[in-house]
Amino acid sequence: MQVNTAAQWLGALAEQIPAQALKNLQIDSRQVSEGDVFFALPGHQQHGNAFIEQALAQGAALVITDEAPAAFVEHPQVIVMVDLINQLQGLAAQFYQHPASQMKLIAVTGTNGKSSTSCFVQQLAQQLHHNAAVIGTLGYGHPDKLTPLPNTTPHAVEIQKILAHLLEQNHQLVAMEVSSHAIVQQRIEGLMFQVGVFTNLSRDHLDYHGSMEAYGAAKARLFTRHYCQQAVINVSDAFGAGLAAQCELPFCAIGTLEACRPFERYLAYSAVQPIPGGFSCKVHSPEGDFELTLPLIGLFNIENALAAIAALSLCGYPVAALCQAAAVLRAIPGRMEQFQFPHPLTLVVDFAHTPDALQLALEALRPHCRGHLWCVFGCGGDRDQGKRPLMASAAEGYADRIVITSDNPRHEDANQICQQIAAGMSETACYQIEPNREHAIKLALSEAQPNDVILVAGKGHETYQQIGDVFRDYDERAFIRQLQREMSR
Ligand SMILES: CC(=O)N[C@H]1[C@@H](OP(=O)(O)OP(=O)(O)OC[C@H]2O[C@@H](n3ccc(=O)[nH]c3=O)[C@H](O)[C@@H]2O)O[C@H](CO)[C@@H](O)[C@@H]1O[C@H](C)C(=O)N[C@@H](C)C(=O)N[C@H](CCC(=O)O)C(=O)O
Numbered sequence: 001m002q003v004n005t006a007a008q009w010l011g012a013l014a015e016q017i018p019a020q021a022l023k024n025l026q027i028d029s030r031q032v033s034e035g036d037v038f039f040a041l042p043g044h045q046q047h048g049n050a051f052i053e054q055a056l057a058q059g060a061a062l063v064i065t066d067e068a069p070a071a072f073v074e075h076p077q078v079i080v081m082v083d084l085i086n087q088l089q090g091l092a093a094q095f096y097q098h099p100a101s102q103m104k105l106i107a108v109t110g111t112n113g114k115s116s117t118s119c120f121v122q123q124l125a126q127q128l129h130h131n132a133a134v135i136g137t138l139g140y141g142h143p144d145k146l147t148p149l150p151n152t153t154p155h156a157v158e159i160q161k162i163l164a165h166l167l168e169q170n171h172q173l174v175a176m177e178v179s180s181h182a183i184v185q186q187r188i189e190g191l192m193f194q195v196g197v198f199t200n201l202s203r204d205h206l207d208y209h210g211s212m213e214a215y216g217a218a219k220a221r222l223f224t225r226h227y228c229q230q231a232v233i234n235v236s237d238a239f240g241a242g243l244a245a246q247c248e249l250p251f252c253a254i255g256t257l258e259a260c261r262p263f264e265r266y267l268a269y270s271a272v273q274p275i276p277g278g279f280s281c282k283v284h285s286p287e288g289d290f291e292l293t294l295p296l297i298g299l300f301n302i303e304n305a306l307a308a309i310a311a312l313s314l315c316g317y318p319v320a321a322l323c324q325a326a327a328v329l330r331a332i333p334g335r336m337e338q339f340q341f342p343h344p345l346t347l348v349v350d351f352a353h354t355p356d357a358l359q360l361a362l363e364a365l366r367p368h369c370r371g372h373l374w375c376v377f378g379c380g381g382d383r384d385q386g387k388r389p390l391m392a393s394a395a396e397g398y399a400d401r402i403v404i405t406s407d408n409p410r411h412e413d414a415n416q417i418c419q420q421i422a423a424g425m426s427e428t429a430c431y432q433i434e435p436n437r438e439h440a441i442k443l444a445l446s447e448a449q450p451n452d453v454i455l456v457a458g459k460g461h462e463t464y465q466q467i468g469d470v471f472r473d474y475d476e477r478a479f480i481r482q483l484q485r486e487m488s489r
């Protein structure tokens with residue numbers, strides 16, 4: 001059967017199966033169980049049509065596709081929907097009873113800082129007594145009990161399912177990471193965010209987008225009336241300043257006082273002072289000035305925290321209360337997370353996996369380092385290969401000792417990735433190569449001297465290492481805790 005609109009789809013459903021008999025919408029046949037609707041969708045590698053038989057065998061009540069394969073043209077449970085990709089979010093929203101209409105949604109995009117900023121939005125809203133959740137790289141839900149997700153930004157259908165679940169748990173506000181892949185792949189189609197936040201743009205994902213122009217253009221699409229009502233833009237970032245100059249949405253600029261000066265609405269920072277475990281600074285806005293004390297290391301966290309404060313202020317929360325609440329912000333798992341070792345030695349696990357983030361993480365640690373600053377890092381396989389020499393330059397420029405290791409090799413050879421990183425080092429660079437990640441960490445720990453600081457970058461919160469199609473158990477933070485125990489005996 002062929003249908004053209006969501007209304008027809010619902011009509012078709014009513015004829016065949018009572019809607020309440022349908023359990024869930026699924027985009028992956030492997031997740032289908034009795035009573036589910038399976039959307040067989042085109043992908044980069046294959047068409048979901050290849051899994052119709054499997055989905056039906058697992059009890060799918062209905063299959064919706066954009067083009068039925070010959071064997072299923074007359075099948076009573078297979079519906080062909082014209083222009084399916086553009087209707088998906090609408091269908092899913094209808095099926096899950098429009099959960100987004102009962103919540104505040106905040107989108108966060110940018111190369112780095114999406115997870116941090118969205119988690120800060122969640123923490124601040126929660127402190128001001130609003131039940132808030134996140135959707136992003138770390139999973140979805142309340143940060144104390146996150147459900148893992150395969151992607152940073154889930155598929156359009158999954159988003160509606162997750163929002164319905166979060167609403168059921170009484171969440172009133174959701175901070176959601178929006179990746180550039182998600183914008184291009186229409187995963188956020190049909191959503192309207194109260195606020196869209198832009199953190200920054202630097203080199204990443206060129207394997208997917210092809211050029212920085214295309215990557216930037218993908219991010220910029222979020223900041224239109226199609227997706228957002230208002231925006232927060234980091235104007236200290238060069239791309240952000242350009243975005244602000246052309247933004248059709250009402251927006252609040254964030255950044256240094258200097259960068260924010262041209263803008264009518266802003267939250268700017270100045271007078272940054274290091275304090276034990278963090279920073280204090282002044283926050284300036286047209287409504288007045290505020291003090292901000294942040295218990296977080298990494299200067300970039302000032303921008304992340306300000307972005308979160310600005311986003312919530314656009315939702316109606318008072319800036320003064322938000323600045324006060326920021327004093328107890330907690331670091332995100334695997335972001336500048338510190339582990340103390342005897343001698344004394346500090347090891348820091350951070351999720352920096354772009355040249356910009358690696359440089360900033362190392363710069364952030366330098367003031368905390370009285371000895372040598374170490375950098376243990378690798379680069380992900382099946383990702384932008386051009387990042388490799390740039391990450392090497394960042395490490396060489398800002399660390400004293402370097403151990404090149406593996407990250408997630410995926411379908412590439414780990415040794416070869418290490419060699420491609422090494423090719424970006426100058427002749428005088430001081431580095432070692434140890435492709436085994438655990439061995440690389442142990443190597444740095446065994447050679448480090450008292451008062452050295454070791455940055456272990458790239459995997460942060462991840463609890464696996466992907467080698468080929470295998471996700472082997474590898475929880476870097478747990479591994480380091482175990483080393484801490486062994487070395488303190
Ligand atoms: C390149 C890319 O973005 N791929 C995404 C895409 O997969 P695909 O098009 O390759 O799917 P496919 O394998 O061809 O399969 C086609 C369809 O058949 C279905 N299928 C497939 C196999 C099966 O057994 N049964 C089945 O039903 C699939 O669910 C899919 O609907 O659609 C899938 C389902 O939504 C995504 O999980 C998948 O993300 C992959 C895992 C990925 O690595 N994506 C990365 C690049 C990504 O999107 N990253 C960003 C983060 C970036 C950042 O943080 O900066 C993200 O948002 O996660």
Ligand SMILES: Nc1ncnc2c1ncn2[C@@H]1O[C@H](COP(=O)(O)OP(=O)(O)OP(=O)(O)O)[C@@H](O)[C@H]1O
Nearest residue numbers: 111112113114115116137300335350351352357361
């Ligand atoms: N505002 C920022 N500017 C630059 N670097 C940042 C910023 N915030 C965090 N970082 C660095 O980037 C790393 C990743 O941070 P975070 O997880 O918040 O980013 P993300 O955008 O969610 O990343 P991903 O795209 O992988 O989901 C951190 O571990 C830190 O090194």
Ligand SMILES: N[C@H](CCC[C@H](N)C(=O)O)C(=O)O
Nearest residue numbers: 353379380383407408458459
């Ligand atoms: N969202 C990023 C995460 C990278 C994490 C890093 N550990 C790697 O595997 O490169 C990506 O999928 O490109």
Ligand SMILES: [Mg+2]
Nearest residue numbers: 114115137177
């Ligand atoms: Mg993230």
